[in-house]
Amino acid sequence: MDLLANKTKPPVTKPLNAPLDPLDMLEPNIRLTARDVTVHYGAKQALHGISIDIPDRAVTAFIGPSGCGKSTFLRCINRMNDTIEGAKVGGRIELDGQDIYAPDLDVVELRARVGMVFQKPNPFPKSIYDNVAYGPRIHGLARSKADLDEIVVSSLRKAGLFEEVKDRLNEPGTGLSGGQQQRLCIARAIAVGPEVILMDEPCSALDPIATAIIEELIDELRTNYTIVIVTHSMQQAARVSQKTAFFHLGNLIEQGDTEEIFTNPVNKQTQDYIMGRIG
Amino acid sequence: MNTFIVAGLLLVLLALAYQFGWSKSRALATTNGTRVHSRSQYHGALVALWTLVPAVLFLAIWAFFSPGVTHWYTVSQLPTEVLQGLDQIGLNQQLQRIRDLASGYGVTGDVQPFEQAAGENLARFQLLSFLIMIAAAAGLGVLGLWFAQRRINPRLRARNEVERAISWALIACSAVAIFTTLGIVASLVSEAFRFFTYINPLDFFFGTVWAPKFSSTGSGDAGQYGLLPLLTGTLMISAIAMLVAVPIGLMTAIYLNQYAHRSVRKVVKPIIEILAGIPTIVYGFFALVTVGPFLRDFGASIGLSISATSALTAGLVMGVMIIPFISSLSDDILNQVPTSLRDGAYGLGATQSETIRNVLLPAALPGIVGAFLLAVSRAIGETMIVVLAAGNAPILRGNPLEPVSTITVSIVNQLTGDTDFTGPQSLVAFALGLTLFIMTLCLNIVALYIVRRFREQYE
Numbered sequence: 001m002d003l004l005a006n007k008t009k010p011p012v013t014k015p016l017n018a019p020l021d022p023l024d025m026l027e028p029n030i031r032l033t034a035r036d037v038t039v040h041y042g043a044k045q046a047l048h049g050i051s052i053d054i055p056d057r058a059v060t061a062f063i064g065p066s067g068c069g070k071s072t073f074l075r076c077i078n079r080m081n082d083t084i085e086g087a088k089v090g091g092r093i094e095l096d097g098q099d100i101y102a103p104d105l106d107v108v109e110l111r112a113r114v115g116m117v118f119q120k121p122n123p124f125p126k127s128i129y130d131n132v133a134y135g136p137r138i139h140g141l142a143r144s145k146a147d148l149d150e151i152v153v154s155s156l157r158k159a160g161l162f163e164e165v166k167d168r169l170n171e172p173g174t175g176l177s178g179g180q181q182q183r184l185c186i187a188r189a190i191a192v193g194p195e196v197i198l199m200d201e202p203c204s205a206l207d208p209i210a211t212a213i214i215e216e217l218i219d220e221l222r223t224n225y226t227i228v229i230v231t232h233s234m235q236q237a238a239r240v241s242q243k244t245a246f247f248h249l250g251n252l253i254e255q256g257d258t259e260e261i262f263t264n265p266v267n268k269q270t271q272d273y274i275m276g277r278i279g
Numbered sequence: 280m281n282t283f284i285v286a287g288l289l290l291v292l293l294a295l296a297y298q299f300g301w302s303k304s305r306a307l308a309t310t311n312g313t314r315v316h317s318r319s320q321y322h323g324a325l326v327a328l329w330t331l332v333p334a335v336l337f338l339a340i341w342a343f344f345s346p347g348v349t350h351w352y353t354v355s356q357l358p359t360e361v362l363q364g365l366d367q368i369g370l371n372q373q374l375q376r377i378r379d380l381a382s383g384y385g386v387t388g389d390v391q392p393f394e395q396a397a398g399e400n401l402a403r404f405q406l407l408s409f410l411i412m413i414a415a416a417a418g419l420g421v422l423g424l425w426f427a428q429r430r431i432n433p434r435l436r437a438r439n440e441v442e443r444a445i446s447w448a449l450i451a452c453s454a455v456a457i458f459t460t461l462g463i464v465a466s467l468v469s470e471a472f473r474f475f476t477y478i479n480p481l482d483f484f485f486g487t488v489w490a491p492k493f494s495s496t497g498s499g500d501a502g503q504y505g506l507l508p509l510l511t512g513t514l515m516i517s518a519i520a521m522l523v524a525v526p527i528g529l530m531t532a533i534y535l536n537q538y539a540h541r542s543v544r545k546v547v548k549p550i551i552e553i554l555a556g557i558p559t560i561v562y563g564f565f566a567l568v569t570v571g572p573f574l575r576d577f578g579a580s581i582g583l584s585i586s587a588t589s590a591l592t593a594g595l596v597m598g599v600m601i602i603p604f605i606s607s608l609s610d611d612i613l614n615q616v617p618t619s620l621r622d623g624a625y626g627l628g629a630t631q632s633e634t635i636r637n638v639l640l641p642a643a644l645p646g647i648v649g650a651f652l653l654a655v656s657r658a659i660g661e662t663m664i665v666v667l668a669a670g671n672a673p674i675l676r677g678n679p680l681e682p683v684s685t686i687t688v689s690i691v692n693q694l695t696g697d698t699d700f701t702g703p704q705s706l707v708a709f710a711l712g713l714t715l716f717i718m719t720l721c722l723n724i725v726a727l728y729i730v731r732r733f734r735e736q737y738e
Contacts, residue, residue: 086541
């Protein structure tokens with residue numbers, strides 16, 4: 001696929017991810033495209049020209065050693081880097097062909113479409129119900145109390161948490177266990193009705209059992225959402241993702257089908273990382 | 280001068296002891312080649328402690344008892360017939376004369392022979408007791424040194440002992456604060472109790488008239504001591520101050536914490552904190568000279584009669600004084616709210632103000648309320664501004680545009696001038712102080728409780 005050639009074309013007339021011919025329809029739809037994305041934190045350059053396509057309804061994993069820029073790139077996708085003072089993003093990222101860094105783009109709307117789950121479970125100090133209802137409330141997604149109840153319950157169901165908390169929806173979300181809190185955060189993200197869910201090392205603060213539950217959940221969610229997950233654990237990437245991208249020192253070294261990357265990496269650095277020689 | 284001699288002596292002893300312990304344990308390590316449990320510094324420190332602590336303890340005990348002994352000795356020097364002819368005040372004067380003679384200051388009037396003799400005896404006694412004190416302290420120090428250096432051997436756990444001594448020293452330091460507080464409370468309570476032997480507590484706490492009468496004879500009508508006019512004045516001024524300070528302080532904190540660029544914050548924050556460093560007396564005359572007249576003229580222009588000195592004037596200026604207090608405390612508390620919570624809200628597409636209103640402030644609320652309560656207790660205890668700007672009119676009324684008085688102002692008034700603490704006129708200060716203390720104490724306890732609960736949530 002000649003992606004670099006596409007870059008010059010105006011996205012309004014022809015989105016980058018538009019299928020070129022019917023044969024391409026066999027490939028999964030491309031949801032997100034990034035071209036030459038750079039990030040500077042003050043004088044320090046954290047990302048050097050990242051270009052990647054992220055397919056719809058699949059899990060894409062970003063792997064790489066600490067400080068390689070994978071989380072930084074993830075935070076570019078819903079413009080969370082905006083909240084960091086001194087961060088400057090260059091290049092171009094498109095969601096469904098729309099430049100998300102365009103001046104007329106509404107960040108609030110973008111973040112409603114691109115949800116995020118963070119490294120450390122961060123439920124608000126509110127009740128379980130209010131945690132999930134928060135997003136729908138600020139975006140005015142529910143017309144009535146019953147509507148809102150419906151959203152909350154179905155989000156909790158999708159996050160596999162409903163059965164565990166249905167009797168204590170009014171208790172504080174901070175009282176749940178770590179794994180439950182993380183699923184609450186996933187439910188909170190789902191409740192807004194996003195198309196893309198970004199997960200920044202969602203299991204790094206969890207024990208193996210809670211991790212297994214979340215991984216299962218990610219696998220279920222991929223039938224409805226585009227999921228991008230940053231992970232330290234190569235096993236996790238191998239278990240949950242269909243596509244994998246390897247980052248190193250702010251560069252995207254290699255990307256492709258997860259199976260390919262893990263069994264037959266092209267790049268020497270990728271090989272070394274997967275063999276555990278750099279990390 | 281004596282004190283310096285003692286202190287110098289102790290320091291020399293200390294240095295010697297340290298050096299002694301250090302070199303002895305050093306020698307142990309080098310000659311035997313055995314493994315010494317603690318390093319030489321600890322051995323040195325331990326010997327120094329053994330030398331210093333007994334001597335200092337002895338000096339402390341000496342200092343505690345010696346005035347009594349000296350007093351007793353001086354009294355014993357007075358002839359019986361002189362002693363019988365003196366009342367308490369006369370005796371004190373007589374003793375002072377003898378002390379002055381002993382220290383060679385000279386006295387007014389003729390020196391009687393018995394005074395002269397007593398003075399000379401006292402001087403000898405003082406010199407003797409000083410020499411005994413020095414000798415005993417030095418002896419104890421040397422004894423301690425000898426004992427400690429004898430203990431030095433490779434297995435002595437000098438490090439652990441020194442560490443324990445340090446922890447005891449730290450405990451002693453914190454005990455100073457606690458015992459001072461207890462002492463102040465005890466004196467407040469006992470003196471207030473004395474006040475209540477003159478005035479019925481019910482008349483004090485529920486009286487609506489504040490009109491103490493000064494009487495030189497100490498007899499007759501002492502006046503009325505109703506707390507309520509002062510209490511309402513205090514509360515009114517504090518309330519006005521909080522009405523000014525809370526919104527401004529909180530908004531400032533939110534702006535600095537959430538909106539301001541780093542470079543702005545770097546300039547603005549110190550400037551606001553300078554406000555906290557202005558002496559309150561300066562605020563006081565600022566209120567008296569500028570704010571009060573301005574309010575009066577402004578009131579006149581819109582047909583309101585505002586006194587130049589009033590609850591409003593004092594409250595407004597006090598509010599300005601408290602702003603930095605609230606803003607910097609709130610800022611610290613907002614900083615403690617984890618970034619992950621903020622990110623969580625932004626990640627859901629919340630706007631900045633939604634994040635602040637729905638996530639940041641609720642999470643920080645207990646801490647911020649704690650900050651408010653601390654600010655209130657400052658406002659209640661504030662003195663200089665109200666002395667100058669509140670108008671000193673202890674009358675029970677609810678109009679903030681008129682002069683009022685506060686508890687603190689009344690304490691100042693009652694204690695300025697002649698104070699002998701024999702009548703309710705001056706003793707009432709302790710009752711007022713106690714009231715004030717209990718009010719601020721309760722506020723502080725509630726505030727600290729709230730702040731602590733908030734901390735537990737995020738740490």
